[in-house]
Amino acid sequence: MCNLAVDIRHQRKGIATSLVYECERQVQEWYNKYNNYNYIINNDDDDDENKNRNKENDTTSISNSVCLKVRESNMAAIQMYLKLGYLTVWQEKEDNGNTILVMRKQLSSSAAAAAVAAADITTTTNNNNTARVVVS
Structure with missing residues (x-):
């Protein structure tokens, strides 16, 4: 996604x-x-x-399965994805220091x-x- x-x-x-x-x-x-x-x-x-x-x-x-990326600072989106059954499977660091969560749902x-x-x-x-x- x-x-x-x-x-x-x-x-x-x-x-x-x-x-x-x-x-x-x-x-x-x-x-x-x-x-x-x-x-x-x-x-x-x-x-x-x-x-x-x-x-x-x-x-x-x-x-x-569906995978997506979301900024760690976007708490509203993360809460929605967690509520819908998505789990964090990986974290990435952007060049600017922001953390990106990779989430997946089977x-x-x-x-x-x-x-x-x-x-x-x-x-x-x-x-x-x-x-x-x-x-x-």
């Missing part, structure tokens, strides 16, 4: 939580599609032979279902696979 931000006028309304849930739902969907249904992932070659290849011959798989099928149920969102995808998220 990268560059999640909510305008200050709209913070503390559940928007960031809904966006995180939508990200988790999308990761779970990709995981189920590519790891459970014998699809393969090959961005270099889209020919029919490649699309129909059995997963057993492929070494590529999709992770069933998803499960029940977590994805809970995320979808909790988020009041609509997602549409255009032909370029760019998602537009509408939070109600």
Whole structure:
């Protein structure tokens, strides 16, 4: 997950939580599609032979987890991520001395279902696979 931000006028309304849930739902969907249904992932070659290849011959798989980075000074965001089940797995130091936390959440099928149920969102995808998220 990268560059999640909510305008200050709209913070503390559940928007960031809904966006995180939508990200988790999308990761779970990709995981189920590519790891459970014998699809393969090959961005270099889209020919029919490649699309129909059995997963057993492929070494590529999709992770069933979400990772993110957050500044250690951003306590509101850290508290939200902890509440949503993210754990700090690494720390990095920026050149300016700030500490960046790397957080990760391992998803499960029940977590994805809970995320979808909790988020009041609509997602549409255009032909370029760019998602537009509408939070109600």
